[in-house]
Amino acid sequence: MQEIEAIIERYGAQRRHVISILQDIQARFHYLPKDALMEVAARVRIPLIDLYSIATFYNCFSLLPRGEHVIKVCLGTACHLKGGTRLVEALERELGVREGELTPDGRFSFETVRCVGACALAPLVLIDERYYPKMTQRKLTQVLARLRRARQAAEAVP
Amino acid sequence: MKIRTLEQLMALEQELCAARDRKPCVRVCGGTGCRARGSEDVLARFQTQLREVGWAEAVDLKFTGCHGLCERGPLVSLTSPEVFYQGVEADDVPAIVAETLVRGVVIERLLAHDPMTGQRVRREQELPFYRRQQRVVLRFNGVIDPTDIREYIALGGYRTLGVVLTRLTPEEVIEIIERSGLRGRGGAGFPTGKKWRLARAAPGARKYVICNGDEGDPGAFMDRSVLEGNPHSVIEGMIIGAYAVGATRGIIYVREEYPLAVRTLQIALAQAREYGFLGEAIFDSAFSFDLEIVRGAGAFVAGEETALIAAVEGRVSEPRQRPPYPVQRGVWGYPTVINNVETWANIPIILERGPEWFARLGTATSKGTKIFSLVGKVANTGLVEIPMGMTLRDLVEEIGGGALPPREIKAVQIGGPSGGCLPKALFDLPIDYESLTEAGAMMGSGGLIVMDDRTCMVDVARYFMDFLxxxxxxxxxxxxxxxHRMYELLTAMCEGRATDADLELLEELAQVVKETSLCGLGQTAPNPVLTTLRYFRSEYEAHIRQKRCPAGVCKALIRYVINAERCTGCVACVQPCPQQAISGQLKQPHLIDPERCIKCGICHEVCQFGAVEIV
Amino acid sequence: MTKLYINGIEVEIEQGASLLEAAQQLGIEIPTLCFHPGLSAYGACRLCVVELGDGRLVSACTYPAQEGLRVRTHSPRVRRARRMLIELLLSICPSSKRLQDLAAEHQVERVRFAVRDERCILCGLCVRMCAEQMMAHAIGFVNRGYRRRITTPFDLRSDACRRCGGCLYICPVCEVRCQGVGAPSAVCGSCTPPAPTCPPVYEDLACYMGATGECGTCVRGPRTPDSHSPTVAGRREKV
Incomplete structure (x- = not known):
């Protein structure tokens, strides 16, 4: 709660800053906790429903916690033409969850984005904000395997 | 240090400019494309390598904005000797330092090829990709370090602002912009001078200028590159605009998805304040102005100006009725001028070189240059700036380098989701606002996506409806x-479930959506459908009547088969198949079991011999 | 005062008034769904579109009256657009009496889209009612685009809600269910304005007042898509 307070202080408890405030909360917690929304509503004195509308309207907000790794497949036009949709399907098979969901073990969040403006690299996948240019289904499988192995190795160390 | 007079700025400019010319310069491209390919490592390697040879002080090493030729990144350019390297990896850096910088020897293998002649070329300008371009807004992109205001000042930056504030009245500024014929680069092409005049005339206790950097078009990164490569040109343009319309505050609205642009802007704003270009009594005039950044939270519709205003005010990005227009009633009810990034970046140079110079570029009704992000199925993807009026053919074939062999280009999609698909038959069309609109597309903000014979136009229309x-x-x-209903109808077509009546309904619906929607997003949303229907009707009919996808894209209508003559029996496709649908032994042609195949296309992707075919 | 022309008729109205108000002043009826005089104009259902002199279609409820403006409220383009909008509405919410009546008035005779029975057309009257008249701000829009819907925060019972029922009161589509609708079309057609089929006895029986069909003289039912037999009010049989 103190952190929320600090974020609100950074901008000022005014309506015009609520989107910035929510963006910072999202950046800090990787999602918008319900309590945080209620706190902001109370402090800025705006109806909770208005915040809830904002939180569900804009792309960058999420009301559910995110996984350890966030995988984003770009579906901008250039990426679509060069097979972005196939990457989405490949990930759905590999992870066993649909776009927008979190794997049951909490490891991977799987999302799609509409163009990050790096179209020369199409098709593009972002994993934890790192760009993987000219992606193929094969390369994607390999990267996932590497992430999984890294975790296993980390767990093996007592 | 605060700059108070024009003389003071000119003195600083000369000093910086002289210092700049003394040292050889190495410029590593820090555009998003090059960064993704490892240009940060290249930069770090240069730093250590230069230290090692004791040249750290003698060489001016810069991390610049986007050079444009993203396809061949990471890009590195040197001034002495003048040479342009492409595809540079960190491990190439010691050689570049030892050979090129120290000994002046050019490393042949890192040079770019001229695809026309097959020759290697030493300078950027010798490549056809750059030769046909006219870099006005992008003139400093790839040249200066965007995080250092002195770099911009050394090349004459903010001098125009000084001249404007000390020698011109706001009316004179507006008149110059009007005479230049500049039109908004955000899409609709409204005359900028006229917009400013309306805002100046509008009554209001306070006025705002806004930079619309909510570049939401999928397949476009012009604004991103300008903000990341040369933020001060936008800031200078906005200060001049604010002076002209009488605004005291400004907002730069930029997508949060562009973190580098946000960071670069934050640095640039802080530096502009430090030098006194923002704040109280700029250039000791009576004019005060400051700018703040508002990060967009991700909504394509926020590019619509009334929706952008809602977002700035801390609400959901819902457009409202225009009139009243933002120049009459904008943020918090105050008159507001909203221009996009590229428009603002054009302002300083128009005032510097004069409206006549600008009006000589381009066509009768579309003046100046336009930046496009050239992407899709084309050899040279990247960022290009061309004079208005160039034909689509020159842009795609010469600058873009044509198709990716063995494919053939069949169309371009211009203007993003609001634009349209234009067929090859119209490639002689000049790129100007009127010609494009007449053809059913629009200039848009500058996304240009090239499509080849492996692009299904019904699928493209469906893609855009899914987006919208x-x-x-x-x-x-x-x-x-x-x-949503257009998406449903198009999906039915892509899956071979549609009838001729659906096609008729689609057309009828598209027309009504165009006519009755509240804002620009809805009014232009049917354009991808209407243009593909107009120019590629036969593809729709193939999907509906023959249940066939001529481009081999729509999953429900295609099959993967192995051409036994081409298959070498290498088994490369057998293991990756997630369905174990491929059978076959080493050195024997393989076979795909259509019952098991889910058409994921991995086999097609991994086959080195082109033996997996789509029928 | 602002002077403009609606369907060629000159009308003067106070500054700041909407085209809808100007038309109402002349007694010209423009259909509306998301408009209510006690609430702010929203311009969402687009049913009130009218054609301006330059060919644009704009919503009359939000467009300000301007000097010299020429407006057509029932031009062929306007009527065609309204029919498509009603068809879209019916495809979402076929069981609404209000929508079925609109369909009948505008000769919408079929729905060509796949029908979803959603019972909400997202006109936003309830949201504005809750915020502007009840000052409760208990409900609002969530999500966007085709996923948009109206609900309370987190879909839970809202502390802000006083259960005043204002949202139910103002809803244009959920108050009265259409009784006649059924497969195969989403268009009911039972309540098509009664063109009397029994002129000799019509005057006396005033069928349209509710005694429909009781005298047994009417053999031709309301206008329906061709596939239906003559009907008695509210009932329909397939041939």
Whole structure:
């Protein structure tokens, strides 16, 4: 709660800053906790429903916690033409969850984005904000395997 | 240090300019494309390597904005000797330092090829990709370090602002912009001078200028590159605009998805304040102005100006009725001028070189240059700036380098989801506002996506409707329900379930959505459908009547088969198949079991011999 | 005062008034769904579109009256657009009496889209009612685009809600269910304005007042898509 307070202080408890405030909360917690929304509503004195509308309207907000790794497949036009949709399907098979969901073990969040403006690299996948240019289904499988192995190795160390 | 007079700025400019010319310069491209390919490592390697040879002080090492030729990154350019390297990896750096910098020897293998002649070329300008371009707004992109205001000042930056504030009245500024014929680069092409005049005339206790950097078009990164490569040109343009319309505050609205642009802007604003270009009594005049950044939270519709205003005010990005226009009633009810990034970046140079110079570029009604992000199925993807009036053919074939062999280009999609698909038969069309609109597309903000014979136009239309039904704010019925219904109809077509009556319904619906939607998003949303129907009707009919996808894209209508003559029996495709649908032994042609195949295309992707075919 | 022309008729109205108000002043009826005089104009259902002199279609409820403006409220383009909008509405919410009546008035005779029975057309009247008249701000729009819907925060019972029922009161589509609708079309057609089929006895029986069909003289039912037999009010049989 103190952190929320600090974020609100950074901008000022005014309506015009609520989107910035929510963006910072999202950046800090990787999602918008319900309590945080209620706190902001109370402090800025705006109806909770208005915040809830904002939180569900804009792309960058999420009301559910995110996984350890966030995988984003770009579906901008250039990426679509060069097979972005196939990457989405490949990930759905590999992870066993649909776009927008979190794997049951909490490891991977799987999302799609509409163009990050790096179209020369199409098709593009972002994993934890790192760009993987000219992606193929094969390369994607390999990267996932590497992430999984890294975790296993980390767990093996007592 | 605060700059108070024009003389003081000119003295600083000369000093910086002289210092700049003394040292050889190495410029590593820090555009998003090059960064993704490892240009940060290249930069770090240069730093250590230069230290090692004791040249750290003698060489001016810069991390610049986007050079444009993203396809060949990471890009490195040197001034002495003048040479342009492409595809540079960190491990190439010691050689570049030892050979090129120290000994002046050019490393042949890192040079770019001229695809026309097959020759290697030493300088950027010798490549056809650059030769046909006219870099006005992008003139400093790839040249200066965007995080250092002195770099911009050394090349004459903020001098125009000084001249404007000390020698011109606001009316004179507006008149110059009007005479230049500059039109908004955000899409609709409204004359900028006229917009400013309306805002100046509008009564209001306070006025705002806004830079619309909510570049939401999928397949476009012009604004991103300008903000990341040369933020001060936008800031200078906005200060001049604010002076002209009488605004005291400004907002740069930029997508949060562009973190580098946000960071670069924050640095640039702090530096502009430090030098006194923002704040109280700029250039000791009576004019005060300051700028703040508002990060967009991700909504394509926020590019619409009334929706952008809603977002700035801390609300959901829902457009509202215009009139009243933002120049009459904008943020918090105050008159507001909203121009996009590229428009603002054009302002300083128009005032510097004069409206006549600018008006000589381009066509009768579309003046100046336009930046495009050239992407898709084309050899040279990247960022290009061309004079208005160039034909689509020159842009795609010469600058873009044509198709990716063995494919053939069949269309371009221009203007993003609001634009349209234009067929090859129209490639002689000049790129100007009127010609494009007449052909059913629009200039848009500059996304240009090249499509080849492996692109299905029905699938493209469906893609855009999928994008728009999600990005529509959902306020008005025709846009919300219409884009969704168009998506449903197009999906049925792609899956071979549609009838001729559906085609008729699609056309009828598209027309009504265009006519009745509340804002620009909905009014232009049917353009991808209407243009593909107009120019590629036969593809729709193939999907509907023959249940066939001529481009081999729509999954429900295609099959993967192995051409036994081409298959070498290498088994490369057997293991990756997620369905174990491929049988076959080493050195024997393989076979795909159609019952098991889910058409994921991995086999097609991994086959080195082109033996997996789509039928 | 602002002077403009609606369907060629000159009308003067106070500054700041909407085209809808100007038309109402002349007694010209423009259909509306998301408009209510006690609430702010929203311009969402687009049913009130009218054609301006330059060919644009704009929503009359939000467009300000301007000097010299020429407006057509029932031009062929306007009527065609309204029919498509009603068809879209019916495809979402076929069981609404209000929508079925609109369909009948505008000769919408079929729905060509796949029908979803959602019972909400997202006109936003309830949201504005809750915020502007009840000052409760208990409900609002969530999500966007085709996923948009109206609900309370987190879909839970809202502390802000006083259960005043204002949202139910103002809803244009959920108050009265259409009784006649059924497969195969989403268009009911039972309540098509009664063109009397029994002129000799019509005057006396005033069928349209509710005694429909009781005298047994009417053999031709309301206008329906061709596939239906003559009907008695509210009932329909397939041939």
């Amino acid at each position: 039904r999600d990005e529509s704010c959902g306020k008005c019925l025709p846009c919300r329900e219409g884009t």
